[in-house]
Amino acid sequence: MMDDRYSPDQVESKWQQYWQENHIFKVSEDMSREKYYLLEMFPYPSGKIHMGHVRNYTIGDVVARYKRMNGYNVLHPMGWDAFGMPAENAAIDNKTHPAAWTYENIATMRRQLKKMGFSYDWDREIATCRPEYYRWEQWLFVKMLEKDMVYRKESYVNWCEHCQTVLANEQVEADLCWRCGDPVLQKKLFQWFFRITDHAEDLLLYCDKLPGWPDKVTVMQKNWIGKSIGSEISFDVEGREEKITVFTTRPDTLFGSTFMCLAPEHPMVESLSKGTEQEAEVAAFVEKISRQERSSSGIEKYEKEGVFTGAFCINPASGRRMPVYTANFALMEYGTGAVMSVPAHDQRDFDFARKYGLDVVVVIQPRESLPLDGAAMTEAYTGPGNLVNSGRYDGMDNKSAMDEITMWLEGTGAGKKTVSFRLRDWGISRQRYWGSPIPVIHCPSCGVVPVPENELPVKLPEDADLLENGGSPLPSLDYFKKTTCPACGCTDAHRDTDTMDTFVESSWYFIRYCSPHCNTAMFDKDAVNYWMPVDQYIGGVEHAILHLLYSRYFMRVLNTLGLIDFKEPFTNLLTQGMVCKETMTCSEHGYIFPEDAKIEDDKVTCKKCGSDVTVGRVIKMSKSKKNVIDPNDLLARYGADITRLFCLFAAPPERDLEWNDDGVEGCYRFINRVWRLADSCMELVKSGSGKEIAPYTGTLSDLCDENAKKLYIKAHQTIKKVTEDIENSFHFNTAISAVMELVNAMYASGLTSENATESLSSASTLNDSKDGKNSKNASGTDLKAADMDEIKAVAHFCIKNIVLLLSPIVPHFAEELWEKMGNTPSIVNQKWPSYREDALVSDEMLIVVQVNGKLRSKFSIDVNSNEDTIREKALADETVQKHIGDKSVRKVIVVKNKLVNIVV
């Protein structure tokens, strides 16, 4: 007899110890077995694990364990995305060092993850802040530099004053810093850039070759890459040699272009205005725009404004003399930084033209409405139509005119067809300390010199004191900065003091996991060939663009360098939803933690000060908003298995989860129900004859007892359902419900009652008396005893499979029961249950009867009944007859195995 309650504490630590001591989750390359690489996005070691981690890693662990039971050689690693700004901020705040802070956090979080019982091969753990790791990143950087895949340029960058660093465009959210939320300014600095745009076309193309990714994500990536097909057109500038080149997607509107707009940063703005009476005004405007925090006042768009540069250009099609403006809505980063403005057919140009009194010339006439009048229009017309005011193209459909006009331009040399991308090169320089140093040396005579391979890694000095203002100490660390030039020996050289964007580390960590200890290369090629690509990647949808796009790009870099043979790192992607909770704000303390709120009836007050608390919107849990639940509390109270079960049962993985732990008690109850069920089943199986009765695995038709049959069918249906839910959609919530149903059915069958043996034998006796089939499998033994054994065998089959089906979800619990049921550990290595097709359906089926589409009755009938029999039985039904009444039956629809609908 077992304890009558499951006690997580002892059981969980017992099995964690067992797994560790027996190296259960250690894996190695085994060419004879099919591999499965399951990866969850590694965490930033920010302190403690949070609910988002728990959810993400639980989902991953279930799949890893499931695949393992299905015979795959599963790689399931874990590590730390350990470089990054929070370490520096925390170090300053707590007077510690980023390294110390980071390693401490890693230790805490590793301990927490181990407590969750995840099946990681901990021998493969990596931390990106270790020189053994970033060494290879530096190595790759040097290789890329050799192949001109990385370059340096001075450019305007997004600068966060608060964080004292540049931000990638992707790290600017609505003109605010993605981390601290401060406004982003523009600053000119020398930066290193990866030529990701060289792969824009390929990255886009392969978006359609990733069937295992959610459409949502590939659509977001496509939009981010932002390919547009158009034309580049050159405009002569009056009285000058140089030309202005524009990019346009609407070459068909060329004749309607009445003025030109240059981005304020456009190099020609200064030269064109020089010496004109506009010069001062232009300079002032450019100055104003550059100072303008690209956001400041925030969400509203700026009003369109601009200044005449004093120059004119010539429209190559119409010959019109077009004033050249510089305008705030022209962006240097897109296209060529110059826009041919067609006010009649572009809303921005229209607004600008109206503001500055510029001509509006209609060149596209909608086909089915009154002719447009440039002077009277109130908004731009952007729809299709036929060309007017366009010389020999008049009357032509505007779509065809796009090609025609471009072809003509190509002939005259004034233009060509071209493609423009929104994606820009990836700026990776960060004026930060806690990151991988960029391995180059600046020499006064040689210029930029890469650090020689045998001198790598350029170690980040771990003893540097952080500057109070949050800036990087590296530029002021002479022993780091000052060095000799590897090329000429000049002693006046200095190291680059910038570090790499931390997205660089996360762009290849998954490949490092394949051979984490390889110290002769970035990775072992055989290991990578065996494990990569990742079969299933799981992580938050917030990384849909940045991390995933960079990783895809990195694989192309490695591929181009001949280091790997594939291009796409992640075959299947699951983006799990966020864990959310409502925020609470107190007038005194601002945001407060849920545990500091006192909820009485409908009134919420602050426990600290007693003031009223405003309950805000439900948003993603975040430390700064304090709407967090610490998984530790749940873990301490219920243990890992119940926490895991609850996370999975609450909602399907891709959906956002509004946290509410009301249901956790139910999960605890369920686990105990299974615990007791296993107990009584094993008692049953061992009782009587004394020897244990083996699980029944035969055909359904060989069973005699109705109860046994029902259970046997239910068990096979459950195996099918659970397998399919995991395999097809990772819908663990419905898989768990299915097991709950089977457990409920076991209880309902009476197997668990105190005197199960007696009640079963009487039930069997009852069956015997009315069912002659029994005799056929009696084979000399006592009929009643045979039936008893039969139902015990079925019960044994059920409970065994319940434990197996639950084992990936609640592994400690399953191990414990598995052992108590007399099996040898570990359940981890057991084969996943399979179901018998011939045991899925009973010999009776339920038919529902509708009259005019409304449910009126139902009945059971033999599965082999033909349509006519079913129809007759339905029509004969008393309730059905009542509803037909004296109306005439117009039609009877019989749906196979399902229903009958009688139309009257």
Place this chain on the structure above:
RNA sequence: GCCGAAGUGGUGGAAUUGGUAGACACGCUAGACUUAGGAUCUAGUACCGCGAGGUGUGGAGGUUCAAGUCCUCUCUUCGGUACCA
């Protein structure tokens, strides 16, 4: 503005190709067993109605014998993106 997803009981959520709406849980109600119960078990629980019955998947239309599911329009919420020429 544009792109995408989602709206189902008091709550989380289920529902093959259109075919019993509300599985499974939480919560609640009643009962049983207990010295006790925040344990366990049994029964009930979409809404209206005593009942027969009627109404119900954000809203309005439509297709169909039959619509949560398909079509059209619309509202709301949440994500992504935004002067992209």
